[in-house]
Amino acid sequence: MIQSPVEFFRNLPKKQCPNCGHTFSEQAESYLMECQDCSSDNIKK
Numbered sequence: 001m002i003q004s005p006v007e008f009f010r011n012l013p014k015k016q017c018p019n020c021g022h023t024f025s026e027q028a029e030s031y032l033m034e035c036q037d038c039s040s041d042n043i044k045k
């Protein structure tokens with residue numbers, strides 16, 4: 001049985017940003033623990 005990409009991403013566990021507590025879906029290319037807002041802040045700094 002082939003699992004569709006949609007089902008695959010739906011089954012991914014949600015991450016919670018340790019910085020702001022925002023929950024977000026793990027992105028395929030993301031290895032960061034923080035959400036996009038916080039990680040982009042860190043890059044600017």
Ligand SMILES: [Zn+2]
Nearest residue numbers: 017020035038
């Ligand atoms: Zn955050």
